Amino acid sequence: MTDEEVTEQLREQSAEARRKALATVEAVDLSQTTWHELPHPDVVAAVTFAARGTLNVAPDPTAEDVRRELARRLAVEPNRIAVGNGAGQLLSSATRALVKPGEELLIPWPSYGLYPLMAQRAGARAVPVPHGHDVERLLAAVTPRTRAIVLCNPNDPTGSYLTPARLRELLDALPEQVSLLLDEALIDYVADPGAAAASLALLDDHPRLLVFRTFSKIYGLAGLRCGYVIGSRGAEQLVAQLAPELGVGTPVQAGVLEAIRVCEPQVAQRRATVLAERARMLELLHELPLDAAASEANFLWLRAPGLSDQELAARLRRGGVIVTAGSAVGDEEHVRATIQAPFHAERLLEAARTAF
Known part of the structure; x- marks a missing residue:
């Protein structure tokens, strides 16, 4: 063989080795909205200590220590x-x-899949409002039988967001009999640093507002299953009624209490990473044949004109990225792709580039 033939053979062997290596790279799962990293070690230690010493003891049914720490931080x-x-x-x-049974729960749609089930379990009627993450559309859908609106803000899966000013417009215009259940599971990803405090300020003027938050998302504690609700002055009895009758477990309380105390720097870092990567990805993806809607969440809502959600998901999967197809919530054109670490963003970008 000539030197050129040997060189070409070596190139082919090297290229084949790279192809095989890439074929064995495990797919990155961007279908979940929970955090991908392990929790803060101090939180793990607190849960472990509580589990070792208190599993034989009934927990505090009111989670008083957790509520006091949250109250101090939320004012x-x-x-x-x-x-x-x-x-x-x-x-x-x-x-x-x-x-009550027979009454209506309005749900902007598409949104979190639990909401229709909540209405069903209450014997109520779930009323989806298409493209309903919008004040005017929601108000137009209210009927005499409407008793509550559940609003995921930012919205899962679209990333849409109603500012506190728009929320105030909605609350001011709602009939007296309609409550607003504001699900802020993803509030930490909103670019406006004052968003979380501003939505709580609405409670001062709107007694039929309830704000729900969680430790499952940016805190990375989904396995503990812990969240909380904040009500207005005068709603204390209703708020207490919403807690589980026997409370949450002692290890859970220990874990979230430690998370409140030590995770602020970690949460700030995760938030900053998501905001930076989200902005970068929105800019770069627009160079591809993809529609990427503006998002205030830790994911992007993507559409490829001419492709179904299933086909787009399959193409991204061949590129080593797993996303959530929108048909699960009635949208057969979009997929949801999580944005967290730069590594995830790069893998999504590469998969998108090779999908077309």
């Missing part, structure tokens, strides 16, 4: 807070408390 009274087994449990309890 509200402890009796305006209830702690539950995730924001989902508290939202479901609120639906049963406020919406």
Whole structure:
């Protein structure tokens, strides 16, 4: 063989080795909205210590220490807070408390898949409002049988967001009999640093507002299943009613209490990373045949004109990225792709580039 033939053969062997190596790279799962990294070690230590020493003892049913620490940081009274087994449990309890059988729960759609089930379990009617993450559309959908609106803000899966000013417009215009269940599971990803405090300020003027938050997302504690709800002054009895009858477990309380105390720098770093990567990806993806909607969440809502959600998901999967197809919530054109670490963003970008 000539030197040129040997060189070409070596190139082919090298290229084949690279192809095989890439074929064995495990796909990156960008279908989940929970944080991908392990929790803060101090939180793990607190949970472990509590589990070793208190599993034979009934927990504090009111989670008083957790409520007091949350109240101190949120500048509200402890009796305006209830702690539950995730924001989902508290939202479901609120639906049963406020919406009676035969009455209506309005749901901007597409949104979090739990919401229709909450209405069903309450014996109520779930009323989806298409493209309903919009004040005017929601108000137009209200009927005499409407008793509550559940609003995921920022919205999962679209990333849409109603500012506190727009929320105030909605609350001011709602009839007296309609409550707003504001699900802020993803509030930490909103670019406006004052967003979380501004939504709580609405409670001062709107007694039929309930705000729900969680430790499952940016805190990375989904396995503990813990969230909380904040109500206005005068809603203390309703708020207490939403908590599970026997409270949440002692290891759960120990874990979230430690998270509140030590995770602020970690949460700030995760937030900064998501905001930076989200902005970068929105700019770069527009160079591809993809529609990427503006997002205030830790994911992007993507559409490829001419492709179904299933086809787009399959193409990205061949590129080593797993996303959530929108048909699960009635949208057959979009997919949801999580944005967290730069590594995830690069893998998504590369998969998108090779998909077309």
